[in-house]
Amino acid sequence: QLGISAKKDENFSSWYSQVVTHGEMIEYYDVSGCYILRPWSYAMWEIIKDFFDTEIKKLGVKNAYFPLFVSEKALIKEKDHVEGFAPEVAWVTRSGNSDLEEPIAVRPTSETVMYPIYSKWIRSHRDLPLKLNQWCNVVRWEFKDPTPFIRSREFLWQEGHTAFATKEEADEEVLAILDLYRRVYEDILAVPVIKGIKSEVEKFAGGLYTTTVEAYIPNTGRGIQGATSHCLGQNFAKMFEIYFENDNRERKMVWQNSWGLTTRTIGVMVMVHGDDKGLVLPPRVAPVQVVIIHIPSKDIDTKVLIEACKETAKQLRDAGLRIEEDYRDNYSPGWKFSDWEMKGVPLRVEVGPKDIASKQVKVVRRDNGGKDFIATDNIGASVANILEDIQKSMLEKAREARDACIVKVTSWDEFIAALNNKKMVLAPWCDEKEVEESVKERTKTDQHGAAKTLCMPFDQPELPQGSVCFSSGKPAKKWALWGRSY
Numbered sequence: 001q002l003g004i005s006a007k008k009d010e011n012f013s014s015w016y017s018q019v020v021t022h023g024e025m026i027e028y029y030d031v032s033g034c035y036i037l038r039p040w041s042y043a044m045w046e047i048i049k050d051f052f053d054t055e056i057k058k059l060g061v062k063n064a065y066f067p068l069f070v071s072e073k074a075l076i077k078e079k080d081h082v083e084g085f086a087p088e089v090a091w092v093t094r095s096g097n098s099d100l101e102e103p104i105a106v107r108p109t110s111e112t113v114m115y116p117i118y119s120k121w122i123r124s125h126r127d128l129p130l131k132l133n134q135w136c137n138v139v140r141w142e143f144k145d146p147t148p149f150i151r152s153r154e155f156l157w158q159e160g161h162t163a164f165a166t167k168e169e170a171d172e173e174v175l176a177i178l179d180l181y182r183r184v185y186e187d188i189l190a191v192p193v194i195k196g197i198k199s200e201v202e203k204f205a206g207g208l209y210t211t212t213v214e215a216y217i218p219n220t221g222r223g224i225q226g227a228t229s230h231c232l233g234q235n236f237a238k239m240f241e242i243y244f245e246n247d248n249r250e251r252k253m254v255w256q257n258s259w260g261l262t263t264r265t266i267g268v269m270v271m272v273h274g275d276d277k278g279l280v281l282p283p284r285v286a287p288v289q290v291v292i293i294h295i296p297s298k299d300i301d302t303k304v305l306i307e308a309c310k311e312t313a314k315q316l317r318d319a320g321l322r323i324e325e326d327y328r329d330n331y332s333p334g335w336k337f338s339d340w341e342m343k344g345v346p347l348r349v350e351v352g353p354k355d356i357a358s359k360q361v362k363v364v365r366r367d368n369g370g371k372d373f374i375a376t377d378n379i380g381a382s383v384a385n386i387l388e389d390i391q392k393s394m395l396e397k398a399r400e401a402r403d404a405c406i407v408k409v410t411s412w413d414e415f416i417a418a419l420n421n422k423k424m425v426l427a428p429w430c431d432e433k434e435v436e437e438s439v440k441e442r443t444k445t446d447q448h449g450a451a452k453t454l455c456m457p458f459d460q461p462e463l464p465q466g467s468v469c470f471s472s473g474k475p476a477k478k479w480a481l482w483g484r485s486y
């Protein structure tokens, strides 16, 4: 197949579209905003899912499945939760050619599906904590330009919905889940994220507070919400009458959390690591970690060569690695190299007659093009070490690039300069809603969206006594990370 014509640093959106299609991750579809996840990307979702599912089960969370459809009555139950989002809700109004009595919403998230049932199930403190999660799809009729993985009208996610007797338990779980989200990004996707709390304007309107992991796309200079873990407080318990009798026989409302991670994770990884040859996959998320390619030659019987490759493949599989062997005789080695580079396979192993003779193989890294020769004996361990090094260096490289795009300022002018220089901006802030709204107004231009707070990082720099808000001049309460975002 043809190479990628768009350059990442010249035409990012064309580059991205070509990388996800040539990399066989996405197929386009005739319903706007919807995409087909091909095996190459679905395998990545399965790897993310296996990790997160295993970890939440250690926290005592159980998986369940709730209906796709929500009654209008249930959906509008929690007023300020849904009115802001109403335009995004998709409705079923007809079956066949007869209209439905009542329109039914397609779940955009499942609080209003699950909580009437939670109200029924939770009676006594013995029914707590209730910790359920579901892996499913949700539909949101977004109007901003759709982008594969990043913004689509249907996407896959997990949504956790938990209920506790005390706020302390809820607060603790919010942070435990947030750290799992950090690990998905940093340990599996090699994408650095910043943990923080959302402002009152940006938080989930139905909740008490929202914590988030924020990623960053250097090419567009935009922040992107990676995943969110909300403490809902007792707001939904009040609306949906979720009470329990505590051990003093008093009737109390539960404290709830809800937390979600979506297939957006995959798009962020592609955007951060990809290059002009295509995908560059961190080994932990790569469906294939090593591809073995034989180099035919008149100096050796191809069957002997392929047998040697198979032996190496076996050793690598025995080391627990995900291997592909490419012995196709209708493509040249060079063609195969660029094909597997396009798909982002972290390591290529080339085997030719000379390598057989000297009991070695040639390895080529996808992330930095590094070439090396390694002995075939104990090759499992040595290749596993190379993959670990690739994983680590990809995260370090991405972290450096991200850190170089955070500017710390104290004045409005510095703020605007940094923003227009496609940076994220750390600024002392008075933490007042109307000030955030005014910054949005003042930074909205026709070619860019407004700047907003991405989060208040948990890791706060020193805030000198007497610091004032970069925008309002009022006493600053904390440092906020601002930026344009997806």
Ligand SMILES: O=C(C[C@H]1NCCC[C@H]1O)Cn1cnc2c(c1=O)CCCC2
Pocket: 081, 082, 085, 086, 088, 089, 108, 109, 110, 111, 140, 158, 159, 160, 204, 228, 230, 258, 259, 260, 261
């Ligand atoms: O979905 C959440 C909160 C919460 N839902 C569960 C997973 C974690 C977290 O995302 C917020 N939210 C976002 N978007 C929408 C809604 C909505 O509640 C409801 C209406 C349609 C659009």
Ligand SMILES: [Mg+2]
Pocket: 140
């Ligand atoms: Mg939204």
